[in-house]
Amino acid sequence: MEAVSCRCYQFNLLLVMLFVTADIISTVEFNHSGELLATGDKGGRVVIFQQELESKNQPQCRGEYNVYSTFQSHEPEFDYLKSLEIEEKINKIRWLPQKNAAQFLLSTNDKTIKLWKISERDKRPEGYNLKEEDGRYRDPTTVTTLRVPVFQPMDLMVEASPRRVFANAHTYHINSISVNSDCETYLSADDLRINLWNLEITDRSFNIVDIKPVNMEELTEVITAAEFHPNQCNTFVYSSSKGTIRLCDMRASALCDQHSKLFEEPEDPSNRSFFSEIISSISDVKFSHSGRYMMTRDYLSVKIWDLNMESRPVETYQVHEYLRSKLCSLYENDCIFDKFECCWNGNDSVVMTGSYNNFFRMFDRGYRQDVTLEASRESSKPRSVLKPRKVCTGGKRKKDEISVDSLDFNKKILHTAWHPQDNIIAVATTNNLYIFQDKL
Amino acid sequence: MRYSYQRRTCAIPRAKMFPKGTKRKFSDSREEPVAGGEDVNQSSLAAVRMLSSYSLQRQSLLDMSLIKLQLCHMLVEPNLCRSVLIANTVRQIQEEMTQDGTWQIMTQALSAANAAAQCSADRLVATEVLCRQTEAAQGEQVPKPFPVVGSEGCPAKEVLEEEAAAAEVGMTMSTVSPQAPTSYLPGTFGMDPCWEEEETGEDDDDEEEEEDSEECGSGSEGEERERDSLVEDTRTAEQVFGTFEIKNPAPSPDPALEELFSDVDASYYDLDTVLTGMQSVPKMGPYDLLESLSSHGPSPLSSSTSCRSDLNELDHIMEIIVGS
Secondary structure, eight states, rough: OOOOSSSOOOOOOEEEEEOOOOOOOEEEEEOOOSSSEEEEEETEEEEEEEEOOOOGGSSTTTOEEEEEEEOOOOEEEEEETTTTTEEEOOOOEEEEEEEEEESEEEEEOOOEEEEEEEEEEEEEEOOSSSSOTOOBBOGGGGGGOOOOOOEEEEEEEEEEEEEEESSSSSSOOOOOEEEEEEEEEEEESSSSEEEEEEETTTSOEEEEEOOOOOOGGGGOOOEEEEEEEETTTTTEEEEEETTTTEEEEEETTTOOOTTTEEEEEOOGGGGGOOTTHHHHHEEEEEEEETTTTTEEEEESEEEEETTTSSSSSSSSEEEEGGGGGGEEEEEEHGGGGGOOOEEEEETTTTTEOOBBEEEEEEETTTTEEEEEEEETTOOOTTTTBBBOOOOEEESSSTEEEEEEEOOOOOOOEEEEEOOOOSSEEEEOOEEEEEEEEEEO | OOOOOOOOOOOGGGGGGSSSSSOOOOOHTTOOOOOOTTTHHHHHHHHHHHHHHHHHHHHHHHHHHHHHHHHOOSSOOOHHHHHHHHHHHHHHHHHHHHHTHHHHHHHHHHHHHHSOOOOTTTSSOOHHHHHHHHHHTTTTTOOOOOOHHHHHTTOOHHHHHHHHHHHTTTTTTOOTTTTTGGGGGGGGGGGGGGGGSHHHHHOTOOOOOOOOOOOOHHHHHHHEEEEEOGGGGGGHHHHHHHOTTTTHHHHSHHHHHHHHTTTOOTTTTTTTHTTTTTTSOOOOOHHHHHHHOOOOOOOOOOOOOOHHHHHHHHHHHHHHHHHH
């Protein structure tokens, strides 16, 4: 009998929660304990869900989350100098590790990063001498005795307040933020630059990477994602639109334009086309929890890299290879520029990423098994196990298979997140948030 | 009046477009082995057909890419990553076409055609400012290398110059010296340091000269002017290299965008639906798009006087700010 940890991931997922959001979801992120799940949307709102504690211990109900807090993080702005709107869409949310009773998260739109404090209030002071309970002031002459106000329980109130606003440091659109393991600093990356911030200081940031060419006419490559190493506070990586990943050590120099390591896989000449560069552009990069590996997502595949080997990835998983023959159409309708994210499970044994037609894919690294699942109301009856999907790539279509031509490219899953300790996943379609959990 | 841009692709199944394999060269067809008799005709015919279909596909990809670069969001800054990737694709195609020799053939045909045609007021327009600037700096033949994007805050003229250079790698153009727009320095007003790079543009010795007297503007620019005239000169290349999602899958499109592109259908070759602000745009041939990207000598504005007065106002404002 194999121990649970050695067994292939079973991919038996149940739909536990389904939230319909007002606006298009643009980012999804669990906090470090997994108790909270934050989503950001196109309208600049953040919605935080909290795991139901009572049901946490019941095996079948671990995935029950309810709305905990909702607040408007960013508002639309207008750049008068350029006569352009700055979208309020939340590009990324990153939680800070919890240090006290309050929770902190960073949320960013294209230009401005904000640190939000989310705190609970379940008590309030009552018994003031000079104020009535409703707040009206008492006439001092009517006060005959003195009393000490005491805290009385009240209905739980969750408050979100902006504690820091980090603005005016990015000329280009911010695509990534990443909190350092030192919990004092974080980085923010836009198309051409990466800045290092101290969480306490808002009027200053250090530029640590700048790939802007002296002559903008020579620009051929942009930064697409960046992340700090989970354990080494001096190390971070950033990916590019040409399919390269650079690992930088901040101890080497103040400006990390010179990389310590360059990860790049040589191009396969047999697959060369005019779209080769576009599909090699990396849309997401994520370190494994262990810090030994990193995962990159390009248009058609997910690659796992060993940080000690720069020449090629150690594992490559095809997400939707059947799209390779459709690249021209996908270029025409701009789908080829979709930026899919990817994520690791808690023990780095399984990786997950999204696809089209509301499909998402999971790859078990150890057993080399993978599955395609669908997040849709029609196919997800609550509490019943998700049925694997199959795309028919040619020839006779079997029953229950879906042909490539009937895939809906408007239904894309760009954002997914995995609970840091449990097999609970959050999958965002356009404006639905699905929470699935493992069937035990 | 609507004009249709003829679709240049053959009825080739999409799945077969851009076959895998190494790039073809023009000479490939000539190297076909002679099998003898009718077979010779068949195989060479097939080779020619394959080659020409590849060329057509490549051409349509080039056209598609140029359109994507030209059209931009009205209100929101376009995606730089997307613009860079599209521009790199255009560059790739142009390099291959230059190697094949098709680029030179195409540009010669273009210049021959356009030399005959008059530069009418109905053509795609330049800003008045743009033309004034080109007058000032005319005479300098400074062909530029193919640029991707301009810097933040660069005036429209620079943007179009760069587009022109983008379109005409290996060709000639009488570009304007980048020193010309020193009076336009929105970048100095704070945010964008990018316009420090005001040194003269590259002299690329490889590029020849070409005389082309066409209009120097883009239709989308003109159209935007109709709607938001003060925006014009502060538009960046990024805005011009912005995105236009032809079959936009996003469920809730920007209402301004929707209004703008409400009559655009899946045929992205219907340029006129985009250029709704223009009056009687003549039918555009396949290479007119490239032409329209060049910025050249002065040409008259085509649109309304309100547009003209707005530009005058903008000029006036700029003069005040710059103090020139």
